[in-house]
Amino acid sequence: MKAVIQAGGKGTRISSITGNTIPKPMLEISGYPVLYHQIMNLKKSGITDIIIIICHLGNVIKDYFKDGSDLGVNISYIEEDANFPLGTAGSLYYLKDKMSEDFIFLLADVFIDIDFEKMFKFHQTKKADITLLTHPNNHPYDSDLVIADSDDKVLNFDSKNNDRSSYNYHNLVNAGVMIFSPNTLNYINELKKYNYENDIIIPLIKEGKVYSYKSSEYAKDMGTPERYENVQKDYSNNIPQKRNLKNKQKCIFLDRDGTINKYVGFLRNEKDLTLIDGVSSAIEIINNSEYLCIVITNQPVIARGEVTTEQLENIHMKMEKLLGNNGAYINALYYCPHHPDKGYDGEIPELKFDCDCRKPKIGLLKQAIKDFNIDIEKSIVIGDSTLDIKMAENAGMKSILVKTGLAGLDNKYDVKPTYIADDLLDAVKKYVIKKKGNK
Numbered sequence: 001m002k003a004v005i006q007a008g009g010k011g012t013r014i015s016s017i018t019g020n021t022i023p024k025p026m027l028e029i030s031g032y033p034v035l036y037h038q039i040m041n042l043k044k045s046g047i048t049d050i051i052i053i054i055c056h057l058g059n060v061i062k063d064y065f066k067d068g069s070d071l072g073v074n075i076s077y078i079e080e081d082a083n084f085p086l087g088t089a090g091s092l093y094y095l096k097d098k099m100s101e102d103f104i105f106l107l108a109d110v111f112i113d114i115d116f117e118k119m120f121k122f123h124q125t126k127k128a129d130i131t132l133l134t135h136p137n138n139h140p141y142d143s144d145l146v147i148a149d150s151d152d153k154v155l156n157f158d159s160k161n162n163d164r165s166s167y168n169y170h171n172l173v174n175a176g177v178m179i180f181s182p183n184t185l186n187y188i189n190e191l192k193k194y195n196y197e198n199d200i201i202i203p204l205i206k207e208g209k210v211y212s213y214k215s216s217e218y219a220k221d222m223g224t225p226e227r228y229e230n231v232q233k234d235y236s237n238n239i240p241q242k243r244n245l246k247n248k249q250k251c252i253f254l255d256r257d258g259t260i261n262k263y264v265g266f267l268r269n270e271k272d273l274t275l276i277d278g279v280s281s282a283i284e285i286i287n288n289s290e291y292l293c294i295v296i297t298n299q300p301v302i303a304r305g306e307v308t309t310e311q312l313e314n315i316h317m318k319m320e321k322l323l324g325n326n327g328a329y330i331n332a333l334y335y336c337p338h339h340p341d342k343g344y345d346g347e348i349p350e351l352k353f354d355c356d357c358r359k360p361k362i363g364l365l366k367q368a369i370k371d372f373n374i375d376i377e378k379s380i381v382i383g384d385s386t387l388d389i390k391m392a393e394n395a396g397m398k399s400i401l402v403k404t405g406l407a408g409l410d411n412k413y414d415v416k417p418t419y420i421a422d423d424l425l426d427a428v429k430k431y432v433i434k435k436k437g438n439k
Helices: 012-018 034-044 058-065 090-095 116-126 182-187 196-206 225-236 239-243 279-287 309-325 363-372 386-395 424-432
Strands: 002-007 049-054 074-079 103-107 110-113 130-135 145-148 154-158 173-180 210-214 218-221 250-254 291-298 332-336 380-383 398-402 419-421
Touching: 002 034, 002 090, 034 049, 034 058, 034 110, 049 058, 058 074, 074 090, 090 182, 103 110, 110 173, 110 239, 116 130, 116 173, 116 210, 130 145, 130 196, 145 173, 145 210, 154 196, 154 210, 173 182, 173 196, 173 218, 182 196, 196 210, 218 225, 218 239, 225 239, 250 363, 250 424, 279 291, 279 309, 279 424, 291 363, 332 363, 380 386, 380 424, 386 398, 398 424, 419 424
Parallel strands: 002 049, 002 103, 049 074, 130 210, 250 291, 250 380, 291 332, 380 398, 398 419
Antiparallel strands: 103 173, 110 218, 130 173, 145 154
16 A cells, blocks of 8 residues: 655644744654654555655755655655645646555644554445544534544535534544545546545545544644644653554543433433533543543433434534533443333334343443453443443453442442542542652
């Protein structure tokens, strides 16, 4: 597989740092340009044939990397004429007769540490023409969002300029890391300015050929001074490497009702969802650590016919929006729709059975562990119910019981949590993300 890196932009958002002497992909992280880190990440996944599109101060890039032989890769260049800009994708015209296989398309101002082999397997399984690496971020309210269905097929883009007053979106953004099939080049028919989203991705969305590869791996835009500083901080803490899915992940598994949102019994309407005080701050702390944040919840209201899957999705979209408004996000959410007891009016018979995914069983945990390569010995379950603590016990994991929601008073199981905390923020600060010097 080849990789194409779009490194021709002027980087106006970060010009206060770059000045007019270096292009933004040459900003250094730990003594090496961002572009160097991208190339080494590609090499780690066996991708050594790399094409770099250059324009603004492109000679700086070319003089530094040359043909790539010093790094053990093969680099060639497409040089745009600064007087004839081709946008984010126009230069792909030069590749129309040269690409016979799928290739990586990567924006050069994104710091990455990704298992591209895993992403490519997803791309092949879906038989996609385009696969977008997508993830939640801490500012969905002002981001262009990706709308995908339950099969990960991308249905549309939701512009940041659209009305965001309702709770009708999931926190999911395009990270600037893509896999293109050669078919994508059919949309570039002449040498002119093209936008890769408007002129390539959106037409293929309409054909049902674009898929969302949801990943917890590190892919962060460092195109502004603040974001550049955050990437530097993360790199110094080794977070990008730790987030690569080739490595075992540490995870905080959260219950939903009574742990994240205020307990109201069976939650049937998004209007009744309210976050517990401090929850956004707690999850933001997790997001900024080496831990993933994954929610596992029983939702028997589906089997009982009291809530449709669409209504449940609306509840979760509201939760994601409220968290996102405060700079926090979850990496994934798994729910069990089943219920073992029959006899409810309007129940869904096919969902009424004793399943393997309903807590305290560990079916959902096992699925998350598989999806995210999670190390359960270094992960923790946090919840307000003995169901959560029993699930942790069944999986051989540590647990924290919080005194919100049911506060363990459901007494369904005689279990002893590893720790007890007042609420999620207290749990995270005391027992998970401890300050240096604390034991």
